[in-house]
Amino acid sequence: MKAKQSIEDLVKELLGGSVRAAGRLITLVEANDSLVPDIMKLIYPHSGNAYVIGFTGAPGAGKSTLVGKLAKLLDSKGKKVAIIAIDPSSPFTGGALLGDRIRMMEDVGIKQNVFIRSLGSRGEMGGLSEATYRVANVLDAFGKEFIFVETVGTGQAEIEVTKLADSVIVVLSPGMGDEIQTLKAGTMEIGDIFVLNKADQAGAESISASIQTALHWAAKHGERMPTLVKTVAIKEQGIEDLWKELELHRAYLIESGQLKIRREKRIRMEVCKLMEDKLARHFNKFTCESPDFEQGIKEVSTDNKNPCQQAEILLETFMSFLKQGDSEK
Amino acid sequence: METKTKKRVLVTKSDQDAHEVSVRYLTQLLRDKGMEVIFTRYSIIDEVVKTAMEEDVDVIALSFYSSGLQYDTARLMELLKEQGLKDEIKVVIGGTISEGEKKELIKIGVDEVFMPGVGTLLDVVERVNA
Amino acid sequence: MFNDDTLKKQQILEEQLMAAMKAMPAEAVPPPPPPVSNWSGIKLKPSYSPADIKDIGFQEIGIPGNFPFVRSNYPFHYQVEPMHMNQGYGFATTEETRQRREFLQQLGSRSQGGLVTAVMTLDLPTQRGLDPDNPAARGKVGECGCSFSTLDDFSEYFDGLDITKLFTALLAIDNALPINALFAAYIRDRRKENWADMWNLPCNLFHHQQFWDAAGYPPKTALKMSTELIKWHIDNMPRSCPGAFDGYNLGESGAPPAMEVAFAMAHTIAAIEECQKVGLDPNIVAAKYLGHPHACMNFFEEVAKLRATRRLWAKIMAQRFGCTSPDALRHKIVIAQTAGTELTAQEIYNNIIRITVMTMAGMMADIEGMWVVSYDEAISIPTEQAVKVCVRTYQILQEETDLPHVTDPLGGSYYVEWLTSEMEKEILKIMDEMDKRGGYLKCWESGWIRGQVQDAAFKRFKKLESGEAIKIGVNKYRIEETDPEANIYRRPIEVEEKAIERVRRYKANRNQEKVKAALEQVRIAAIKVDKEWPGSGGVLMPALVEAASAGATAGEMSKIMQENLGYGYFSG
Numbered sequence A: 001m002k003a004k005q006s007i008e009d010l011v012k013e014l015l016g017g018s019v020r021a022a023g024r025l026i027t028l029v030e031a032n033d034s035l036v037p038d039i040m041k042l043i044y045p046h047s048g049n050a051y052v053i054g055f056t057g058a059p060g061a062g063k064s065t066l067v068g069k070l071a072k073l074l075d076s077k078g079k080k081v082a083i084i085a086i087d088p089s090s091p092f093t094g095g096a097l098l099g100d101r102i103r104m105m106e107d108v109g110i111k112q113n114v115f116i117r118s119l120g121s122r123g124e125m126g127g128l129s130e131a132t133y134r135v136a137n138v139l140d141a142f143g144k145e146f147i148f149v150e151t152v153g154t155g156q157a158e159i160e161v162t163k164l165a166d167s168v169i170v171v172l173s174p175g176m177g178d179e180i181q182t183l184k185a186g187t188m189e190i191g192d193i194f195v196l197n198k199a200d201q202a203g204a205e206s207i208s209a210s211i212q213t214a215l216h217w218a219a220k221h222g223e224r225m226p227t228l229v230k231t232v233a234i235k236e237q238g239i240e241d242l243w244k245e246l247e248l249h250r251a252y253l254i255e256s257g258q259l260k261i262r263r264e265k266r267i268r269m270e271v272c273k274l275m276e277d278k279l280a281r282h283f284n285k286f287t288c289e290s291p292d293f294e295q296g297i298k299e300v301s302t303d304n305k306n307p308c309q310q311a312e313i314l315l316e317t318f319m320s321f322l323k324q325g326d327s328e329k
Numbered sequence B: 001m002e003t004k005t006k007k008r009v010l011v012t013k014s015d016q017d018a019h020e021v022s023v024r025y026l027t028q029l030l031r032d033k034g035m036e037v038i039f040t041r042y043s044i045i046d047e048v049v050k051t052a053m054e055e056d057v058d059v060i061a062l063s064f065y066s067s068g069l070q071y072d073t074a075r076l077m078e079l080l081k082e083q084g085l086k087d088e089i090k091v092v093i094g095g096t097i098s099e100g101e102k103k104e105l106i107k108i109g110v111d112e113v114f115m116p117g118v119g120t121l122l123d124v125v126e127r128v129n130a
Numbered sequence C: 001m002f003n004d005d006t007l008k009k010q011q012i013l014e015e016q017l018m019a020a021m022k023a024m025p026a027e028a029v030p031p032p033p034p035p036v037s038n039w040s041g042i043k044l045k046p047s048y049s050p051a052d053i054k055d056i057g058f059q060e061i062g063i064p065g066n067f068p069f070v071r072s073n074y075p076f077h078y079q080v081e082p083m084h085m086n087q088g089y090g091f092a093t094t095e096e097t098r099q100r101r102e103f104l105q106q107l108g109s110r111s112q113g114g115l116v117t118a119v120m121t122l123d124l125p126t127q128r129g130l131d132p133d134n135p136a137a138r139g140k141v142g143e144c145g146c147s148f149s150t151l152d153d154f155s156e157y158f159d160g161l162d163i164t165k166l167f168t169a170l171l172a173i174d175n176a177l178p179i180n181a182l183f184a185a186y187i188r189d190r191r192k193e194n195w196a197d198m199w200n201l202p203c204n205l206f207h208h209q210q211f212w213d214a215a216g217y218p219p220k221t222a223l224k225m226s227t228e229l230i231k232w233h234i235d236n237m238p239r240s241c242p243g244a245f246d247g248y249n250l251g252e253s254g255a256p257p258a259m260e261v262a263f264a265m266a267h268t269i270a271a272i273e274e275c276q277k278v279g280l281d282p283n284i285v286a287a288k289y290l291g292h293p294h295a296c297m298n299f300f301e302e303v304a305k306l307r308a309t310r311r312l313w314a315k316i317m318a319q320r321f322g323c324t325s326p327d328a329l330r331h332k333i334v335i336a337q338t339a340g341t342e343l344t345a346q347e348i349y350n351n352i353i354r355i356t357v358m359t360m361a362g363m364m365a366d367i368e369g370m371w372v373v374s375y376d377e378a379i380s381i382p383t384e385q386a387v388k389v390c391v392r393t394y395q396i397l398q399e400e401t402d403l404p405h406v407t408d409p410l411g412g413s414y415y416v417e418w419l420t421s422e423m424e425k426e427i428l429k430i431m432d433e434m435d436k437r438g439g440y441l442k443c444w445e446s447g448w449i450r451g452q453v454q455d456a457a458f459k460r461f462k463k464l465e466s467g468e469a470i471k472i473g474v475n476k477y478r479i480e481e482t483d484p485e486a487n488i489y490r491r492p493i494e495v496e497e498k499a500i501e502r503v504r505r506y507k508a509n510r511n512q513e514k515v516k517a518a519l520e521q522v523r524i525a526a527i528k529v530d531k532e533w534p535g536s537g538g539v540l541m542p543a544l545v546e547a548a549s550a551g552a553t554a555g556e557m558s559k560i561m562q563e564n565l566g567y568g569y570f571s572g
């Protein structure tokens, strides 16, 4: 059994560089329980320094391998890197096989500076664990300069990752063929940098040409055109190029003021999310515990009241319930 | 809102050992029981402790088919102790292990030992989940 | 295969039988047996008749020793040449390994032409190209096999042995090139003998990444490694068998028999094609391949699989590669290995019966040789007692029974001929599926092969759990008894310490400049193999032999290869 430790102590250890405390705190913020606000309160003052890079792309494109190699490169340059790798949870059992880490072990398994954490999507839409933002905050406070987030490469998660990351890398591979066509429609818009991985495989040349064309369509309004980097992750080829592109993109974001805009968006999202959560928690409480609510529901069936009207009334009751709840606290 | 804590299990083996179909099967069984399973191969046992801390796992399940049992388990337990994790993480070891070795393993703090011919993978799942 | 008249008569007989059944009172008619499929998924009928093989042309079956060799590679076989005993062994120390070899000889173990087998398992670090002093080797040196990394190690094991009387195979897996280079350098430099006189089997298992989850060379590079090994041995050690048609490891990983052959065959085809790129003649390459299939408990399925493999091989070599030499058309199944996965740790003596059944399947399919594993495999490294039983198994079957009197005794059986053809079709079906998915290499890279093998393995586990598949004494008729305690061999820790000490000393006492220069040549050759293939075919092995000769260790050579050839690949 894990020992109970106060969050104050854990945060102190975290700031002192304890890997164990970082791991433990991540579990706590991921669990989304009532401790979260207190933890975040302690952590927040120490965060805001990390640069977050999102990796997305079709299953098997080579995201994990690439992330591992890039982390290895940055580590060799003396940068502090953390990786958050998200895999889908089973919607039925909630269990998950978190398989990204194994692809990174060869490169960063023992490197003291590279911290890898695997997360299950835990039923979140799009497979980006909702806790990812908070986990990133913990790692940020832990002193990591770069945080890589690998997401499940399915539609929704790709959009989600743009909200979280400063730079978004879309990883493609030659195996996809026709899919490039469909990419033009949606996915191409989210990437800041496109990586054609597995450039060693047949068809890489022609695919690379199609991507180049597609990039023209992809430029986000008012932003620079995304770039394309070719890599062979397993052979560690093109990783330096990718890093150069990342640095260019980062410089661009800073100079153009986009970084600020993106981060403001991110903060907006997180605040909204927190408000939503809190609201939901109270709402839950209200519907489960409030006798007024029960009474209101009953009235609909017994007194034949109009549900619409009743909802309006109950909402008023809920508002005062909310105020009460807060003053109690 | 509900607290979403999941049992997290690190299933691991030496990357020099290719015998692992049943280890993979075990990871599936554990997942199907609702656990979050991280499967890795280590090149040096020290990696396992780092992984366990980063992933904040509840259980380490270590499989040995052919070699490294004595050195790797002793080192693992030593490192867990150093990190103050010995009582926090359950260590489950399976593989070609003899009765005598089992006793040794229990003595150095291993929680469960599975030997050939004793029980099935389902028993392992049960003990991991316990 | 049969004339119309015969088939007609057969049909009448069957109709009469059906009519008789119908005429019986309902309660007297036994319920129809539940449908049975073999492990490869082929549905079986309760019995077979001429009608089932009417479409198999006689030329498909032929006579023993003739194309397509389904019945046997030879007109006479066990009558004149008993099945070869190709068991592996390997201990932490020279002394123990020598003792085991002598014990085997004493028991009468013999391989082809009376050679003594020296199939040596190497420890895991050696297999991965790690010298004993590498930190990742800690705790594993000399466990489950010998540690080999220097010329000194070869001296320890082979000095004083007549190399021309040994059938050697060092199971070096990813380290095969450096280890065989050391072996060659040892023969040439230290013994001043001619390596052309050796019978060597250099462990060409670079395809293992398909189904194992240990790191490996990426598929295309794996084929290059295989080619380097084959080319060098053809050019230098003409008696060697550098090609491996490996189904055993697929089978142990979970592939059912037909799948096992399909993947092994697809790999072999790709490997021979790769050899063609560097100018080798398939007639010669194919003749250098030897079969290393898996033998499981389904007796008839195994017999049919082995027969089908031979026929398919002959056809593919003839039609696809235009081979004409009989040696190339004959698929020599030299090491069928009885399945370790079929043995149980409970009631271990039952394993003797299992092994016997598997060995008999090999004999009934008229194969050249086997590796009979010992009954205690599930719980220990073979004890002397268990090894004795292995050797006795071959000997009893060969010398106490009438099994060897007639070549291909099951030939012509309605069932066996039908099943042989069905297995062949099933194998081809899987190979076709790979073609549809973009070819063998694609299927390897994408992890499709791994997925197939794994799915099959998991299915089998589920069946064993549910009791649908039976293991006597394990999931059926189980009684609680104390099984013999596992007697697991662990080498004394000094073995590791000594090995580390030895390799350090070896590295200290050599001409460092010479080693450096030779290793630089290895690096250049490795880069050439990576970048200028197939023009560079054949450059790596000679560079390795010279590096070994200069005093480089296997680990040093492997490291350079691994760095330059994309080692660390995982498929799927």
Ligand SMILES: Nc1nc2c(ncn2[C@@H]2O[C@H](COP(=O)(O)OP(=O)(O)OP(=O)(O)O)[C@@H](O)[C@H]2O)c(=O)[nH]1
Binding pocket: A057, A058, A059, A060, A061, A062, A063, A064, A065, A066, A100, A103, A152, A153, A197, A198, A199, A200, A201, A231, A232, A233, A234, A235, C445, C569, C570, C571, C572
């Ligand atoms: N040929 C080739 N294979 C590669 C390359 N990069 C990765 N791979 C292989 O592609 C497979 C998938 O790699 P991963 O890194 O797991 O891909 P992923 O995108 O993270 O996969 P998921 O997390 O499952 O979506 C592995 O077998 C890698 O070895 C490359 O550059 N060339």
Ligand SMILES: [Mg+2]
Binding pocket: A063, A064, A065, A099, A100, A103, A150
């Ligand atoms: Mg991944």
